[in-house]
Amino acid sequence: xxxxxxxxxxxxxxxxxxxxxxxxxxxxxxxxxxxxxxxxxxxxxxxxxxxxxxxxxxxxxxxxxxxxxxxxxxxxxxxxxxxxxxxxxxxxxxxxxxxxxxxxxxxxxxxxxxxxxxxxxxxxxxxxxxxxxxxxxxxxxxxxxxxxxxxxxxxxxxxxxxxxxxxxxxxxxxxxxxxxxxxxxx
Amino acid sequence: xxxxxxxxxxxxxxxxxxxxxxxxxxxxxxxxxxxxxxxxxxxxxxxxxxxxxxxxxxxxxxxxxxxxxxxx
Numbered sequence: 001x002x003x004x005x006x007x008x009x010x011x012x013x014x015x016x017x018x019x020x021x022x023x024x025x026x027x028x029x030x031x032x033x034x035x036x037x038x039x040x041x042x043x044x045x046x047x048x049x050x051x052x053x054x055x056x057x058x059x060x061x062x063x064x065x066x067x068x069x070x071x072x073x074x075x076x077x078x079x080x081x082x083x084x085x086x087x088x089x090x091x092x093x094x095x096x097x098x099x100x101x102x103x104x105x106x107x108x109x110x111x112x113x114x115x116x117x118x119x120x121x122x123x124x125x126x127x128x129x130x131x132x133x134x135x136x137x138x139x140x141x142x143x144x145x146x147x148x149x150x151x152x153x154x155x156x157x158x159x160x161x162x163x164x165x166x167x168x169x170x171x172x173x174x175x176x177x178x179x180x181x182x183x184x185x186x
Numbered sequence: 187x188x189x190x191x192x193x194x195x196x197x198x199x200x201x202x203x204x205x206x207x208x209x210x211x212x213x214x215x216x217x218x219x220x221x222x223x224x225x226x227x228x229x230x231x232x233x234x235x236x237x238x239x240x241x242x243x244x245x246x247x248x249x250x251x252x253x254x255x256x257x258x
Contacts, residue, residue: 024198036192057204060202
């Protein structure tokens with residue numbers, strides 16, 4: 001998202017802070033993204049619908065407290081969503097799920113590689129062995145295409161911490177895979 | 187998941203209803219808290235005043251008893 005686009009979006013946020021009805025524009029823009037993000041962490045459609053609704057309700061209730069930090073508004077929504085999902089898992093004493101679509105996982109592997117199905121299976125196995133803290137960073141970096149600044153804000157960690165987790169995971173994966181360098185360096 | 191399927195769960199009107207309901211509830215809770223604080227303040231003022239009054243009447247009765255004693 002370009003700086004101009006972020007600034008233009010901030011105008012809508014300011015409007016929503018004055019008049020709650022303007023929040024509808026932000027709701028329409030980000031509903032699908034947040035729904036997908038929550039769904040990948042729950043793998044349950046009904047639960048995702050509930051949690052997503054809760055995310056937007058919290059955002060609406062706290063819109064006046066929102067502070068612009070040069071990041072897209074979505075980063076704030078993802079932060080609320082991440083907290084909501086974690087809160088749900090803590091409350092129900094369940095293990096966090098990360099469901100990644102095979103098609104999106106395949107994007108990480110070089111298309112020229114042979115027997116990609118097997119490679120995807122190996123990659124999925126590698127991902128399963130990784131701790132949740134690393135998976136969530138990888139997910140935001142590669143599947144949600146967030147930059148490190150946004151990841152740091154969403155997960156309430158430092159930017160260097162987010163980079164460290166990503167590089168550590170990629171170093172591990174690079175042993176078995178040719179991770180696309182464009183995404184690695186991005 | 188397809189965007190059409192996600193679209194089924196989109197309901198802005200319901201979100202606004204929930205928000206308005208929670209705002210109303212928040213206002214009621216705030217009002218109850220204010221009333222409660224006002225009651226506590228009123229009781230505190232009442233008791234401090236009545237305590238003062240009691241002390242002054244006690245002092246007065248003590249003085250009259252002394253006066254009575256000096257008269258006899």
